[in-house]
Amino acid sequence: MFGSGYIHEKNNSPKFMQSRASSPREPLLDNTRMNGGWKQKLLYRVTFLKSVVLGAAATFLLPLLEFLPRKAGFKRWLRPPGALPESEFIKACTGCGQCANVCPNKCISLFGLEEGLGLLATPKIQARAQACILCMACTQVCPTDALEKLEPTEEGIRAVNMGIAVVSEDLCYSYSGRTCGVCYRACPLPGKALRLGLYETPIINEEFCVGCGLCEQACVHMPQAIRIVPRHQLNDPLQQTEEPTKENNRLDSVLDRRSFLKVRSKFHQSSDQVNP
Amino acid sequence: MRSGYTCLIVSIITRLMVVLLLCYLAFMTEYLNFKLAHNNARLVELSAGKPMRIFYEQTEKFFSMFGDPLETAQKNGGMTWSIRIMGVPFTDPVSAISVLAKNHRMEIGFVLGLIGPLALALVFGRVFCSYICSASLLFFSISRLRRLLLKWFYFPEWSLNRGFAWGVLIGGTLVCLAFGHGIWSLLLPYFAVGQTVFHGLAFGTLSVSFFSIVVFSIADLLLGKQFTCRYLCPTGRLLGWIGRRSLVSIRREAPRCLENCNACADICPMRIKPNQDETVDCSLCGECMIVCPTKCLSIAPIIGKRKVTAGSLK
Numbered sequence A: 001m002f003g004s005g006y007i008h009e010k011n012n013s014p015k016f017m018q019s020r021a022s023s024p025r026e027p028l029l030d031n032t033r034m035n036g037g038w039k040q041k042l043l044y045r046v047t048f049l050k051s052v053v054l055g056a057a058a059t060f061l062l063p064l065l066e067f068l069p070r071k072a073g074f075k076r077w078l079r080p081p082g083a084l085p086e087s088e089f090i091k092a093c094t095g096c097g098q099c100a101n102v103c104p105n106k107c108i109s110l111f112g113l114e115e116g117l118g119l120l121a122t123p124k125i126q127a128r129a130q131a132c133i134l135c136m137a138c139t140q141v142c143p144t145d146a147l148e149k150l151e152p153t154e155e156g157i158r159a160v161n162m163g164i165a166v167v168s169e170d171l172c173y174s175y176s177g178r179t180c181g182v183c184y185r186a187c188p189l190p191g192k193a194l195r196l197g198l199y200e201t202p203i204i205n206e207e208f209c210v211g212c213g214l215c216e217q218a219c220v221h222m223p224q225a226i227r228i229v230p231r232h233q234l235n236d237p238l239q240q241t242e243e244p245t246k247e248n249n250r251l252d253s254v255l256d257r258r259s260f261l262k263v264r265s266k267f268h269q270s271s272d273q274v275n276p
Numbered sequence B: 001m002r003s004g005y006t007c008l009i010v011s012i013i014t015r016l017m018v019v020l021l022l023c024y025l026a027f028m029t030e031y032l033n034f035k036l037a038h039n040n041a042r043l044v045e046l047s048a049g050k051p052m053r054i055f056y057e058q059t060e061k062f063f064s065m066f067g068d069p070l071e072t073a074q075k076n077g078g079m080t081w082s083i084r085i086m087g088v089p090f091t092d093p094v095s096a097i098s099v100l101a102k103n104h105r106m107e108i109g110f111v112l113g114l115i116g117p118l119a120l121a122l123v124f125g126r127v128f129c130s131y132i133c134s135a136s137l138l139f140f141s142i143s144r145l146r147r148l149l150l151k152w153f154y155f156p157e158w159s160l161n162r163g164f165a166w167g168v169l170i171g172g173t174l175v176c177l178a179f180g181h182g183i184w185s186l187l188l189p190y191f192a193v194g195q196t197v198f199h200g201l202a203f204g205t206l207s208v209s210f211f212s213i214v215v216f217s218i219a220d221l222l223l224g225k226q227f228t229c230r231y232l233c234p235t236g237r238l239l240g241w242i243g244r245r246s247l248v249s250i251r252r253e254a255p256r257c258l259e260n261c262n263a264c265a266d267i268c269p270m271r272i273k274p275n276q277d278e279t280v281d282c283s284l285c286g287e288c289m290i291v292c293p294t295k296c297l298s299i300a301p302i303i304g305k306r307k308v309t310a311g312s313l314k
């Protein structure tokens, strides 16, 4: 009589189907915790614990996602600069996405399920598509210090360890006698990380190379003649990327090329018109 | 406060603002990109069109009010899971638990970020769920849709014990120990919304989290109003528990309350019973204040002992 202004959910259903819990007159478990005898209290506790176990058990179904069939993904992803060693990074990074949000270079993207549950929502960089310019903005915002705070100075850059560049002498223009040297001009530590030999052949100094991937992004050969072996593959001989030749890493270069073209057309095509 | 409609309108506005903020943060990357690459509105227009120029200029103007626009822009970021607004960090309690379990150490900024959400829960109870959570606008709309559909169709109202959400919290933390924190982007509705919005707007891709939002929405539509919030979301459970003796909650003037009315308990999306002075889990949504025929419910400070009934755990 009073409740005409609202829709009484259970009145729309036949009496026998009405939900037990929302029926007003039924005593149910109400107030048992306060007033009931020990039997009811025990019953209440047991129901509660059962639900906790049930809830946890339901969550344990999630790892099944690990067995979902998935396409072979791009393996040579990099972590943003300042990242803790991979095993530590995984523990610290909560996948908050603040690094991806702040990156002015749009190089950080977040993992989906392509590398499994373990890496879900953590940041990655694909150097050929968009390499890190080492502005260090991401390291300043990470709330859990999964990325250690670094400054965009030479010292800060030297502290970065994302991987190491590898040159394929088969592919590189300079090594086949056509002077190129584009990668040298892209490197943030030219002369240290990347030196030039005769005919501008790139020579990597592993001690200095920080693996930013600017050289890989800049390489004018298609597929790229210089690639970063990411940090997480360096110590793992099984996963180690072989030196790229025309034959191996075909998948790698196909994937690279596709994303490269996509990103290029998205961000740079139109700016070409600005600066003809 | 006595007017349920005020609560309703305010909650819709604040939640819309949060969703817009999420969308805006996804676009911020674009702004930073143009700021560093061009730093010139005309070049932005040439390379990305007129709307982007307007966005760029307005953002620039807005952030200039706080000092250097580039620096100010970099003070904002994240999804509702962990977010910085003007340099002030806000940390999700669930993320704090999972970091503590997995990492055994907490950064100071991360801990400071907990102050805001915890204080809010201690004073207003589970208010996050009706006024801030970015998923709750979706679940609110779905519960309205469900209410509409119930006029013609019958969906039984399922109930679980609320221990289930504690189970999800415990199980999620264990799965997180075995895998990574990313598991929460599938388990926490608002994190899933943040991921979906960010992936959609910043990268133009569909996030896996979208599928968990779909699952939650279907559960809400078919199993019960705000089913996800009541039984599945660990954050809601945690905030409800933290705020179980909150300073401000729903208060009933017992003499005016009608016997056998039960309108408030029937409408409550959290399915608590204001007519039995139950306040645990109240998210201050104001629905019960709207339907109460004698207007005996109000949002007010409650001092003294709370009644914790088992009904609040249903």
Ligand code: SF4
Binding pocket: A080, A081, A102, A103, A104, A105, A106, A107, A108, A131, A132, A133, A134, A135, A136, A137, A138, A139
């Ligand atoms: S250092 Fe700068 S460019 Fe590199 S990933 Fe971080 S924010 Fe992006």
Ligand code: SF4
Binding pocket: A092, A093, A094, A095, A096, A097, A098, A099, A100, A121, A122, A123, A141, A142, A143, A144, A145, A146, A147
């Ligand atoms: S900001 Fe830090 S915690 Fe957040 S996603 Fe990036 S690396 Fe992970």
Ligand code: SF4
Binding pocket: A164, A165, A186, A187, A188, A189, A193, A194, A204, A208, A209, A210, A211, A212, A213, A214, A215, A216, A228
């Ligand atoms: S050689 Fe390549 S990866 Fe190494 S520092 Fe130079 S540009 Fe970066």
Ligand code: SF4
Binding pocket: A167, A171, A172, A173, A174, A175, A180, A181, A182, A183, A184, A200, A201, A202, A218, A219, A220, A221, A224, A225, A226
């Ligand atoms: S840019 Fe590529 S082709 Fe040119 S020198 Fe460097 S590695 Fe060789």
Ligand code: SF4
Binding pocket: B128, B129, B130, B133, B134, B135, B136, B139, B189, B190, B228, B229, B230, B233, B234, B235, B236, B237
């Ligand atoms: S219970 Fe969870 S999903 Fe529901 S409103 Fe609260 S925080 Fe959001």
